[in-house]
Amino acid sequence: xxxxxxxxxxELEKFCNDCFNKFGFTEDESRIITDVLxxxxxxxxxxxxxxxxxxxxxxxxxxxxxxxxxxxxxxxxPVSAVIEGNDGMGQLISHKAMSIAIEKAKNTGMAxxxxxxxxxxxxxGYYAKMACDAGLLGMAMTNSEAIMVPTFGRLxxxxxxxxxxxxxxxxxxxxxxxxxxxVTRGKLEIYNKLNKPLPEGWALDSKGKGSSDASDVxxxxxxxxxxxxxxxxxxxxxxxSHKGYGYGMFCEIFCSILSMGLTSNHTHIGGKGGxxxxxxxxxxxxxxxxAAIKEHLSTFLKELRESPKSEGQTRIYTHxxxxxxxxxxxxxxxxxxxxxxVKEMFDMCNYVGLNPVDYLGDVKFDNSTESSYN
Numbered sequence: 001x002x003x004x005x006x007x008x009x010x011e012l013e014k015f016c017n018d019c020f021n022k023f024g025f026t027e028d029e030s031r032i033i034t035d036v037l038x039x040x041x042x043x044x045x046x047x048x049x050x051x052x053x054x055x056x057x058x059x060x061x062x063x064x065x066x067x068x069x070x071x072x073x074x075x076x077x078p079v080s081a082v083i084e085g086n087d088g089m090g091q092l093i094s095h096k097a098m099s100i101a102i103e104k105a106k107n108t109g110m111a112x113x114x115x116x117x118x119x120x121x122x123x124x125g126y127y128a129k130m131a132c133d134a135g136l137l138g139m140a141m142t143n144s145e146a147i148m149v150p151t152f153g154r155l156x157x158x159x160x161x162x163x164x165x166x167x168x169x170x171x172x173x174x175x176x177x178x179x180x181x182x183v184t185r186g187k188l189e190i191y192n193k194l195n196k197p198l199p200e201g202w203a204l205d206s207k208g209k210g211s212s213d214a215s216d217v218x219x220x221x222x223x224x225x226x227x228x229x230x231x232x233x234x235x236x237x238x239x240x241s242h243k244g245y246g247y248g249m250f251c252e253i254f255c256s257i258l259s260m261g262l263t264s265n266h267t268h269i270g271g272k273g274g275x276x277x278x279x280x281x282x283x284x285x286x287x288x289x290x291a292a293i294k295e296h297l298s299t300f301l302k303e304l305r306e307s308p309k310s311e312g313q314t315r316i317y318t319h320x321x322x323x324x325x326x327x328x329x330x331x332x333x334x335x336x337x338x339x340x341x342v343k344e345m346f347d348m349c350n351y352v353g354l355n356p357v358d359y360l361g362d363v364k365f366d367n368s369t370e371s372s373y374n
Contacts, residue, residue, distance in 0.1 A: 004336040022352035036122035044326040047186025090121030101281040109286035116261025124164035125177030132166035139280035154208030156228030159264040161251035175320025180248040254278035
Protein backbone atom coordinates (compact mmCIF):
# COMPACT_ATOMS: atom_id res chain seq x y z
CA UNK A 1 0.00 0.00 0.00
CA UNK A 2 1.25 3.51 -0.80
CA UNK A 3 2.31 5.55 2.19
CA UNK A 4 0.16 8.49 1.02
CA UNK A 5 -3.35 9.19 -0.24
CA UNK A 6 -4.12 12.35 -2.20
CA UNK A 7 -7.11 14.54 -1.37
CA UNK A 8 -8.24 17.85 -2.83
CA UNK A 9 -8.05 21.00 -0.74
CA UNK A 10 -11.85 21.24 -0.74
CA GLU A 11 -12.21 17.65 0.56
CA LEU A 12 -9.85 18.31 3.47
CA GLU A 13 -11.43 21.69 4.14
CA LYS A 14 -14.90 20.15 4.47
CA PHE A 15 -13.54 17.32 6.62
CA CYS A 16 -11.84 19.72 9.05
CA ASN A 17 -14.70 22.21 9.23
CA ASP A 18 -17.27 19.49 9.93
CA CYS A 19 -15.10 17.71 12.50
CA PHE A 20 -14.30 20.84 14.50
CA ASN A 21 -17.92 21.90 14.29
CA LYS A 22 -18.90 18.51 15.70
CA PHE A 23 -16.42 19.01 18.54
CA GLY A 24 -18.45 22.07 19.52
CA PHE A 25 -16.66 24.97 17.86
CA THR A 26 -18.76 27.54 16.00
CA GLU A 27 -18.63 27.73 12.21
CA ASP A 28 -16.36 30.81 12.37
CA GLU A 29 -14.07 29.13 14.91
CA SER A 30 -13.92 25.94 12.85
CA ARG A 31 -13.04 27.98 9.77
CA ILE A 32 -10.11 29.68 11.52
CA ILE A 33 -8.72 26.41 12.89
CA THR A 34 -9.10 24.76 9.48
CA ASP A 35 -7.48 27.70 7.69
CA VAL A 36 -4.39 27.50 9.91
CA LEU A 37 -4.07 23.73 9.51
CA UNK A 38 -4.52 23.64 5.76
CA UNK A 39 -2.20 26.57 5.06
CA UNK A 40 0.52 24.37 6.56
CA UNK A 41 -0.28 21.50 4.18
CA UNK A 42 -0.58 23.88 1.22
CA UNK A 43 2.86 25.26 2.01
CA UNK A 44 4.30 21.74 2.17
CA UNK A 45 4.78 21.76 5.96
CA UNK A 46 3.38 18.27 6.55
CA UNK A 47 4.34 18.20 10.22
CA UNK A 48 1.76 20.88 11.16
CA UNK A 49 -1.20 20.13 8.92
CA UNK A 50 -3.46 17.07 8.92
CA UNK A 51 -0.68 15.29 10.80
CA UNK A 52 -1.53 17.42 13.85
CA UNK A 53 -5.20 16.39 14.10
CA UNK A 54 -4.58 13.55 16.56
CA UNK A 55 -2.91 15.99 18.93
CA UNK A 56 -5.95 18.29 18.97
CA UNK A 57 -8.34 15.36 19.40
CA UNK A 58 -6.32 14.07 22.35
CA UNK A 59 -6.02 17.57 23.82
CA UNK A 60 -9.78 18.09 23.74
CA UNK A 61 -10.50 14.59 25.02
CA UNK A 62 -8.06 14.97 27.94
CA UNK A 63 -9.27 18.46 28.86
CA UNK A 64 -6.05 20.27 27.94
CA UNK A 65 -8.01 22.18 25.30
CA UNK A 66 -11.26 23.70 26.52
CA UNK A 67 -13.69 24.22 23.65
CA UNK A 68 -15.75 26.95 25.36
CA UNK A 69 -12.75 28.92 26.71
CA UNK A 70 -12.74 32.65 26.04
CA UNK A 71 -9.42 34.53 25.90
CA UNK A 72 -9.31 37.76 27.90
CA UNK A 73 -6.99 40.75 28.06
CA UNK A 74 -5.46 40.95 31.56
CA UNK A 75 -3.00 43.79 30.95
CA UNK A 76 -3.00 46.45 28.25
CA UNK A 77 -1.33 49.64 27.03
CA PRO A 78 -1.69 51.44 23.68
CA VAL A 79 1.23 49.39 22.31
CA SER A 80 0.88 46.08 24.15
CA ALA A 81 -1.42 43.52 25.71
CA VAL A 82 -1.22 40.31 27.72
CA ILE A 83 -3.91 37.73 26.94
CA GLU A 84 -4.99 34.96 29.31
CA GLY A 85 -5.91 32.05 27.06
CA ASN A 86 -7.83 30.08 29.70
CA ASP A 87 -6.64 26.82 28.10
CA GLY A 88 -8.51 27.41 24.85
CA MET A 89 -7.70 26.34 21.29
CA GLY A 90 -4.36 27.87 20.30
CA GLN A 91 -5.42 28.91 16.80
CA LEU A 92 -8.41 30.89 18.07
CA ILE A 93 -6.49 32.63 20.85
CA SER A 94 -3.62 33.46 18.51
CA HIS A 95 -5.88 34.78 15.74
CA LYS A 96 -7.41 37.14 18.30
CA ALA A 97 -4.00 38.15 19.66
CA MET A 98 -2.50 39.02 16.28
CA SER A 99 -5.70 40.84 15.29
CA ILE A 100 -5.26 43.02 18.38
CA ALA A 101 -1.58 43.59 17.56
CA ILE A 102 -2.49 44.63 14.00
CA GLU A 103 -5.16 47.06 15.20
CA LYS A 104 -2.83 48.62 17.76
CA ALA A 105 0.03 48.87 15.24
CA LYS A 106 -2.19 50.72 12.79
CA ASN A 107 -3.04 53.20 15.53
CA THR A 108 0.34 53.58 17.24
CA GLY A 109 2.87 52.28 14.71
CA MET A 110 3.85 49.06 16.48
CA ALA A 111 2.54 46.62 19.06
CA UNK A 112 3.49 43.49 21.00
CA UNK A 113 0.86 41.07 22.31
CA UNK A 114 1.80 38.11 24.49
CA UNK A 115 -0.34 35.11 25.43
CA UNK A 116 -0.24 32.68 28.34
CA UNK A 117 -2.15 29.47 29.10
CA UNK A 118 -2.91 28.57 25.49
CA UNK A 119 -2.29 25.41 23.44
CA UNK A 120 -0.55 24.43 20.20
CA UNK A 121 -1.34 27.11 17.59
CA UNK A 122 -0.24 25.51 14.30
CA UNK A 123 2.41 27.21 12.17
CA UNK A 124 3.78 30.49 13.51
CA GLY A 125 3.95 31.81 9.96
CA TYR A 126 0.17 31.98 9.69
CA TYR A 127 0.03 34.83 12.20
CA ALA A 128 3.04 36.67 10.81
CA LYS A 129 1.29 36.44 7.44
CA MET A 130 -1.86 38.00 8.95
CA ALA A 131 0.13 41.17 9.67
CA CYS A 132 1.88 41.02 6.30
CA ASP A 133 -1.46 40.77 4.50
CA ALA A 134 -2.48 43.94 6.36
CA GLY A 135 0.59 45.75 4.99
CA LEU A 136 2.64 45.39 8.18
CA LEU A 137 5.82 43.65 9.26
CA GLY A 138 4.65 40.68 11.34
CA MET A 139 6.40 38.40 13.78
CA ALA A 140 5.01 35.39 15.65
CA MET A 141 6.56 32.87 18.00
CA THR A 142 5.56 30.26 20.54
CA ASN A 143 7.03 28.03 23.18
CA SER A 144 5.91 24.41 23.49
CA GLU A 145 6.34 21.29 25.52
CA ALA A 146 10.08 21.00 26.23
CA ILE A 147 11.80 19.14 23.38
CA MET A 148 15.06 21.10 22.97
CA VAL A 149 18.08 19.91 24.92
CA PRO A 150 20.28 22.94 25.78
CA THR A 151 23.90 22.88 24.65
CA PHE A 152 25.89 20.42 26.81
CA GLY A 153 22.67 19.17 28.47
CA ARG A 154 20.77 15.87 28.36
CA LEU A 155 17.26 16.96 29.47
CA UNK A 156 14.85 18.86 27.20
CA UNK A 157 14.25 22.31 28.71
CA UNK A 158 12.97 24.49 25.84
CA UNK A 159 10.35 23.93 23.17
CA UNK A 160 10.81 23.91 19.41
CA UNK A 161 10.25 27.67 19.89
CA UNK A 162 9.73 28.73 16.26
CA UNK A 163 10.11 32.31 15.07
CA UNK A 164 8.24 33.57 12.01
CA UNK A 165 8.66 36.87 10.16
CA UNK A 166 6.67 38.17 7.18
CA UNK A 167 6.85 41.48 5.32
CA UNK A 168 5.22 42.76 2.11
CA UNK A 169 7.30 42.54 -1.07
CA UNK A 170 6.87 41.96 -4.82
CA UNK A 171 6.37 39.56 -6.48
CA UNK A 172 6.60 37.38 -3.36
CA UNK A 173 6.24 38.54 0.23
CA UNK A 174 9.16 37.76 2.52
CA UNK A 175 8.00 34.81 4.63
CA UNK A 176 10.26 33.01 7.09
CA UNK A 177 9.09 30.41 9.60
CA UNK A 178 11.48 28.06 11.36
CA UNK A 179 11.93 26.29 14.66
CA UNK A 180 14.97 27.02 16.80
CA UNK A 181 15.52 23.27 17.07
CA UNK A 182 17.15 21.38 14.20
CA VAL A 183 13.69 19.98 13.35
CA THR A 184 10.26 20.03 14.96
CA ARG A 185 8.64 17.27 16.97
CA GLY A 186 6.24 16.80 14.07
CA LYS A 187 9.15 15.77 11.82
CA LEU A 188 10.04 13.04 14.31
CA GLU A 189 6.41 11.91 14.31
CA ILE A 190 6.47 11.63 10.51
CA TYR A 191 9.66 9.53 10.60
CA ASN A 192 8.07 7.38 13.29
CA LYS A 193 4.97 6.84 11.12
CA LEU A 194 7.19 5.88 8.20
CA ASN A 195 9.31 3.64 10.46
CA LYS A 196 12.45 5.38 9.21
CA PRO A 197 15.64 6.07 11.21
CA LEU A 198 16.29 9.71 12.07
CA PRO A 199 19.13 11.47 10.23
CA GLU A 200 22.30 11.99 12.22
CA GLY A 201 22.42 15.31 14.05
CA TRP A 202 18.71 15.60 14.86
CA ALA A 203 18.04 14.00 18.22
CA LEU A 204 19.54 12.81 21.52
CA ASP A 205 18.75 9.81 23.70
CA SER A 206 18.17 9.90 27.46
CA LYS A 207 21.93 10.05 28.10
CA GLY A 208 22.44 13.01 25.80
CA LYS A 209 23.96 10.96 22.99
CA GLY A 210 22.92 11.02 19.34
CA SER A 211 19.92 8.83 18.49
CA SER A 212 18.25 7.70 15.26
CA ASP A 213 15.29 6.04 17.04
CA ALA A 214 12.28 8.35 16.56
CA SER A 215 9.98 6.24 18.72
CA ASP A 216 12.40 6.23 21.66
CA VAL A 217 13.08 9.96 21.46
CA UNK A 218 9.36 10.76 21.32
CA UNK A 219 8.64 8.52 24.32
CA UNK A 220 11.43 10.16 26.31
CA UNK A 221 10.06 13.63 25.52
CA UNK A 222 6.63 12.67 26.87
CA UNK A 223 8.05 10.90 29.94
CA UNK A 224 10.66 13.65 30.49
CA UNK A 225 13.31 10.96 30.89
CA UNK A 226 16.02 13.00 29.21
CA UNK A 227 16.94 13.40 25.58
CA UNK A 228 15.07 15.27 22.89
CA UNK A 229 15.87 17.34 19.81
CA UNK A 230 19.07 19.29 19.29
CA UNK A 231 19.10 23.10 19.05
CA UNK A 232 19.62 24.59 15.61
CA UNK A 233 23.34 24.06 15.11
CA UNK A 234 23.50 20.55 16.55
CA UNK A 235 25.10 19.45 19.80
CA UNK A 236 28.43 21.30 19.88
CA UNK A 237 29.46 24.96 19.97
CA UNK A 238 31.72 24.31 16.98
CA UNK A 239 28.63 23.74 14.82
CA UNK A 240 26.67 26.61 16.39
CA SER A 241 24.53 24.77 18.96
CA HIS A 242 24.66 27.76 21.30
CA LYS A 243 23.06 29.92 18.62
CA GLY A 244 19.93 27.77 18.29
CA TYR A 245 19.80 27.55 22.09
CA GLY A 246 20.00 31.36 22.26
CA TYR A 247 17.31 31.86 19.60
CA GLY A 248 15.12 29.49 21.61
CA MET A 249 15.63 31.69 24.66
CA PHE A 250 14.79 34.80 22.61
CA CYS A 251 11.48 33.18 21.74
CA GLU A 252 10.89 32.11 25.35
CA ILE A 253 11.35 35.72 26.55
CA PHE A 254 8.75 37.06 24.11
CA CYS A 255 6.30 34.27 24.93
CA SER A 256 6.41 32.97 28.50
CA ILE A 257 8.55 35.55 30.29
CA LEU A 258 6.79 38.77 29.23
CA SER A 259 3.37 37.13 29.68
CA MET A 260 4.32 35.69 33.10
CA GLY A 261 3.25 32.30 31.74
CA LEU A 262 4.73 28.82 31.93
CA THR A 263 8.21 28.32 30.50
CA SER A 264 8.54 25.32 28.19
CA ASN A 265 9.86 22.99 30.88
CA HIS A 266 6.72 23.55 32.97
CA THR A 267 4.12 23.18 30.19
CA HIS A 268 2.17 19.95 29.59
CA ILE A 269 2.44 18.78 33.18
CA GLY A 270 -0.46 17.70 35.37
CA GLY A 271 -3.08 17.81 32.64
CA LYS A 272 -2.37 21.41 31.60
CA GLY A 273 -1.00 22.68 28.31
CA GLY A 274 0.04 26.18 29.33
CA UNK A 275 1.62 27.10 25.98
CA UNK A 276 2.64 30.76 25.53
CA UNK A 277 2.87 32.88 22.37
CA UNK A 278 4.24 36.24 21.26
CA UNK A 279 3.05 38.47 18.41
CA UNK A 280 4.61 41.64 17.00
CA UNK A 281 3.17 43.97 14.36
CA UNK A 282 5.02 46.99 12.97
CA UNK A 283 3.64 49.53 10.51
CA UNK A 284 6.41 50.53 8.06
CA UNK A 285 5.00 54.08 8.04
CA UNK A 286 6.83 54.80 11.31
CA UNK A 287 10.07 54.55 9.29
CA UNK A 288 8.97 56.48 6.22
CA UNK A 289 6.99 55.80 3.05
CA UNK A 290 5.62 52.21 3.21
CA ALA A 291 5.59 51.90 -0.59
CA ALA A 292 9.24 52.93 -0.82
CA ILE A 293 10.21 50.50 1.95
CA LYS A 294 8.35 47.69 0.18
CA GLU A 295 10.11 48.52 -3.09
CA HIS A 296 13.48 48.59 -1.30
CA LEU A 297 12.90 45.10 0.14
CA SER A 298 11.63 43.82 -3.21
CA THR A 299 14.77 45.07 -4.93
CA PHE A 300 17.06 43.33 -2.45
CA LEU A 301 15.12 40.06 -2.71
CA LYS A 302 15.40 40.26 -6.50
CA GLU A 303 19.15 40.84 -6.21
CA LEU A 304 19.43 37.80 -3.95
CA ARG A 305 17.59 35.58 -6.45
CA GLU A 306 19.73 36.86 -9.31
CA SER A 307 23.08 36.62 -7.49
CA PRO A 308 25.69 34.06 -8.71
CA LYS A 309 24.75 30.42 -8.14
CA SER A 310 27.10 27.75 -6.86
CA GLU A 311 28.32 25.11 -9.29
CA GLY A 312 25.50 22.81 -10.40
CA GLN A 313 22.75 25.06 -9.02
CA THR A 314 20.28 26.95 -11.20
CA ARG A 315 18.22 28.87 -8.68
CA ILE A 316 18.43 30.82 -5.42
CA TYR A 317 15.14 31.06 -3.53
CA THR A 318 14.13 33.83 -1.17
CA HIS A 319 12.06 33.01 1.89
CA UNK A 320 8.41 32.51 1.03
CA UNK A 321 8.96 31.79 -2.65
CA UNK A 322 8.81 27.98 -2.37
CA UNK A 323 5.63 28.23 -0.30
CA UNK A 324 3.89 30.20 -3.07
CA UNK A 325 4.81 27.52 -5.63
CA UNK A 326 3.81 24.69 -3.28
CA UNK A 327 0.42 26.28 -2.59
CA UNK A 328 -0.36 26.70 -6.28
CA UNK A 329 0.60 23.08 -6.95
CA UNK A 330 -1.46 21.61 -4.09
CA UNK A 331 -4.54 23.69 -4.85
CA UNK A 332 -4.46 22.36 -8.40
CA UNK A 333 -3.22 18.79 -7.84
CA UNK A 334 -4.22 17.96 -4.28
CA UNK A 335 -2.53 17.29 -0.93
CA UNK A 336 -0.82 14.00 -0.08
CA UNK A 337 -1.74 12.68 3.39
CA UNK A 338 0.21 9.91 5.13
CA UNK A 339 -1.79 6.66 5.43
CA UNK A 340 -1.26 6.65 9.21
CA UNK A 341 -2.66 10.18 9.39
CA VAL A 342 -5.65 9.06 7.29
CA LYS A 343 -6.23 6.32 9.89
CA GLU A 344 -6.23 9.03 12.58
CA MET A 345 -8.72 11.01 10.51
CA PHE A 346 -11.00 7.93 10.35
CA ASP A 347 -10.75 7.62 14.13
CA MET A 348 -11.55 11.30 14.54
CA CYS A 349 -14.69 10.97 12.39
CA ASN A 350 -15.83 7.98 14.42
CA TYR A 351 -15.22 9.89 17.66
CA VAL A 352 -17.33 12.91 16.63
CA GLY A 353 -20.05 10.84 14.93
CA LEU A 354 -19.30 11.40 11.24
CA ASN A 355 -19.04 8.72 8.57
CA PRO A 356 -15.36 8.77 7.50
CA VAL A 357 -16.10 7.14 4.13
CA ASP A 358 -18.19 10.19 3.17
CA TYR A 359 -15.10 12.38 3.56
CA LEU A 360 -12.10 10.14 2.93
CA GLY A 361 -13.35 7.31 0.74
CA ASP A 362 -13.42 3.58 1.44
CA VAL A 363 -9.80 3.23 2.55
CA LYS A 364 -8.53 -0.22 3.50
CA PHE A 365 -5.84 -0.28 6.19
CA ASP A 366 -3.40 -3.15 6.62
CA ASN A 367 -2.00 -4.37 9.93
CA SER A 368 1.06 -2.12 9.68
CA THR A 369 -1.05 1.04 9.69
CA GLU A 370 -0.76 2.70 13.08
CA SER A 371 -2.88 5.39 14.68
CA SER A 372 -1.79 7.80 17.39
CA TYR A 373 -5.08 7.03 19.13
CA ASN A 374 -3.86 3.55 20.06
